[in-house]
Amino acid sequence: MSRLQSSINTASADFRRNEAHNRRLVAEFKAKQEAARHARPQRDLDRLARQQKMPQRKRIEILLDPGTPFLELSSLAANMAYGGESPSASSIVGIGMVSGREVMIRADDPTVKGGAWYPLTVKKIVRALDIAMENRLPVVHLCDSAGGFLQLQSELFPDRYMGGRIFRNQSMLSKMGVKQLALVFGHCTAGGAYIPGLSDYSVIVRGTGAVFLGGPPLVKAATGEDVTVEELGGAEMHTSVSGTCDYPADSEEHAIEIGRDIVSQWDRLPRWEAQREAPEEPFYDPAEIYGIVPDAIKKAFDMREIIARIVDGSRFHEYKPNYGTTLVCGFANIWGFKVGILANNGVLFNDSSIKGAHFIELCNQNNTPLVFLQNITGYMVGREYERRGITKDGAKMIMAQSCSRVPKFTVMCNGSFGAGNYGMCGRAFDGRFLFSWPNHQIGVMGGDQAANTLAEVKANQMKRNGGAVDKGEIDRLWDETRKAYQEQLSAYYSTSELWDDGIIDPLDTRNALGVAISASLNAPLGPPGYGVFRF
Amino acid sequence: MVLKLDLDGTVHHVTILARRPHLVLSVDGRRHVVEALDEAGDGSRRLTVDGAPVSFARAGSADGAIIRLDGRSFALRRRDAAEASAAGGGANVVRAPMPGTVIVVHKRVGDSVQRGETIVTIESMKLQMKLDAPRDGEIAEIAAREGEGFDKDAVLARLVATAEG
Structure with missing residues (x-):
């Protein structure tokens, strides 16, 4: 496995802006965590x-x-x-x-x-x-x-x-x-x-x-x-x-x-033999994750840069690198444990969905646990994609993922919107563990989209009732909807409702996954098998 | 077998033509005869390349080596096949990977760009993406207008090779 080549410039203005933003988010998270752990009335x-x-x-x-x-x-x-x-x-x-x-x-x-x-x-x-x-x-x-x-x-x-x-x-x-x-x-x-x-x-x-x-x-x-x-x-x-x-x-x-x-009297049940090598620290400094994750949820970033700061020696064997490039798939080791990683580098298209489904099958056949790194705004929409069967290709990925017998782990690295959440092993899909970063947002759609949709519905309703469109009323509705959505989209709301197993500092991702993967080896693997894939 | 060696960012194709009595290499199509001499004892090594003596020091790692020669350091790395297949060609056009809207046009016609420099930022499916120059060159045409939409595969910019010198 060769080492990923980082193209991050740690001196750039973008890097520094992102770093300041993410360090602020992590400080806020740690303050909340400290209070939850220790602050009690005297x-x-x-x-x-x-x-x-x-x-x-x-x-x-x-x-x-x-x-x-x-x-x-x-x-x-x-x-x-x-x-x-x-x-x-x-x-x-x-x-x-x-x-x-x-x-x-x-x-x-x-x-x-x-x-x-x-x-x-x-x-x-x-x-x-x-x-x-x-x-x-x-x-x-x-x-x-x-x-x-x-x-x-x-x-x-x-x-x-x-x-x-x-x-x-x-x-x-x-x-x-x-x-x-x-x-x-x-x-x-x-x-x-x-x-x-x-x-x-x-x-x-x-x-x-x-x-x-x-x-x-x-x-x-x-x-x-x-x-x-x-x-x-x-x-x-x-x-x-x-x-x-x-x-x-x-x-x-x-x-x-x-x-x-x-x-100390308890017997130890046998663990299944996962592929394991001697652990090695990442070659690239994990603290650079702060400068890589952008300061706004909309801005794209290369998930390979994150992988390089989580996996052993920053080494990654990328599977099918030129096909379905919006889903990065490949093998790596985390604390020595062999894993198959699926990470979003954009919207899921037909080819990326099929590649993902295929890679999940390879990992199941190879007894390799799966790690999903989510930053997903959904499966692509539009006439061309529907004609090519984006729904049935997304369904293949969901089928392969749902029926996996190997342990699955999910990290919410940024956005998780729409059906992309399903394909990438969202909460409903029985991953063994699911962790979120403080910048994470989740929802069926974004706050702006929801506000626009509801404002349009309201305006049409006003017109239908014969009255003029009340601009002030529409603006108020837009603001309220967006505010309510933003609150519910946040990682804090998500973790409050136990939609995850906790918010973590991005720098702790490698350790959290290490403990989680080790714990998962106590349960034997189930028999292989899938439902009917729609071709 | 052709070895692909990356020397400070430039890929060289190296083939071993003979090992005995001397090492004969083809480097980017040129033939060179290399004779190894004794180690100098101070950590540096000595060779003759096509009869001329060369003295250098190297520090190795699993991925390659750092070579110290004539007062300069060079990073040498072997490119593996999977990596090379992902490196991409040198296309002259920047095409839209999906339908969307232009958010920012970063370059103007006539600007010279290096491979990887951002030419336009687009938005589609709630995600802003940067479209980068696929090769070094000069901007010949910018079809993208900020705020305007485009279809999949639309050409947003064209490049021409920069004249040598």
């Missing part, structure tokens, strides 16, 4: 200290093997929901190493409304367990939750992917032989009680840990019985009488110590 922190509880992130730090990376997922979930009341959707989720095993860690956040689950908390937990199932990752639950946020119960309880799905997924994981451990630091009330109940192993902290379907106030209301927390669901009772939990612990540190020892 009274909540004081209460935690009074209860002799560690902050949630401290628990995770002690649980992890020293010096190993932790890939936090969806750190800005719910950042645009509930008036910002639920930082990280009141739940910390990520992949890390515990006793030498890759595990999914899922932790409630007791500093926010007693760890209550908001609708997006439930969505985040379900997603974490989906990831665990798809990648056969054992799960460690750090439990400290008051239960569902009752004011919003209709959005978190009844539907297929709501509360019940957590417990269904826990059951499926156990059936698949993927282990789960619950460390009970605080209350596990109502539905939350089933988390330790459905885990293969559970540890509970004396004094602060408690598990029950209904707490003392609910029992009093229901039956008139007076009962203390300890009697009803404390560590002594559950580990010596009910058997709901397995091991009592004297402190949070002790619970984590027991937990690490439990994990």
